[in-house]
Amino acid sequence: MTNTNHLKLSILFVFFLTCVACKKDTKSTTNNITEQTKENVIVNPDGTKHHTSSGGTNQWALFTSGIWHVAFSVKVGDKDFKNRYEGQYIQFMESNAYIRGHYDKVMEEGRWEYDEGLNTLYFLPNEGQESEWKMQTNGDAMILVGTTRFNNNNEQIKLEKHAEKPSK
Numbered sequence: 001m002t003n004t005n006h007l008k009l010s011i012l013f014v015f016f017l018t019c020v021a022c023k024k025d026t027k028s029t030t031n032n033i034t035e036q037t038k039e040n041v042i043v044n045p046d047g048t049k050h051h052t053s054s055g056g057t058n059q060w061a062l063f064t065s066g067i068w069h070v071a072f073s074v075k076v077g078d079k080d081f082k083n084r085y086e087g088q089y090i091q092f093m094e095s096n097a098y099i100r101g102h103y104d105k106v107m108e109e110g111r112w113e114y115d116e117g118l119n120t121l122y123f124l125p126n127e128g129q130e131s132e133w134k135m136q137t138n139g140d141a142m143i144l145v146g147t148t149r150f151n152n153n154n155e156q157i158k159l160e161k162h163a164e165k166p167s168k
Helices: 002-040
Strands: 041-043 049-051 067-075 088-092 097-102 105-115 120-125 131-138 141-146 155-162
Antiparallel strands (some): 097 105, 120 131
16 A cells, blocks of 8 residues: 555656646746737737837838838828828838928828738827828838728828939
8 A cells, every 4th residue: 555655646746747847838938928029019008009120130121121202192082182292201210210201301200110910000100190001012012091090091092112202
């Protein structure tokens, strides 16, 4: 009977060590993922999440490798809207800052964020109203479609990538 108890205790001890070792590994992995997520995701007050640049390598080269000129814009129900953005551009920085300008004049500065999962671009200006856009790209062209969140869902803007700011 002593041998049986000894065997049971040995099995219980090995099981305990296995559980502790597994738990330790899982916690370590979870902490690494959490830290990485905290570094690359912004959580808005309404619970929506979007990604930021992680620094180092430029994972957002699509945005930051040129200056995006407004080529055309449409607003449903407003036939004169297309001229509203003539000469305007957006310059995205690797630091997640952006500049929106009109020819050589800066009109707005702020932060931009991009949610890869939702394919959504956010503009968070230093002053003024935030905006949210569904995004489609094809090479050096980008289409922004407004969303209902900020009531710009009747707007679409086509941007084209250039090396320089627009000129008159």
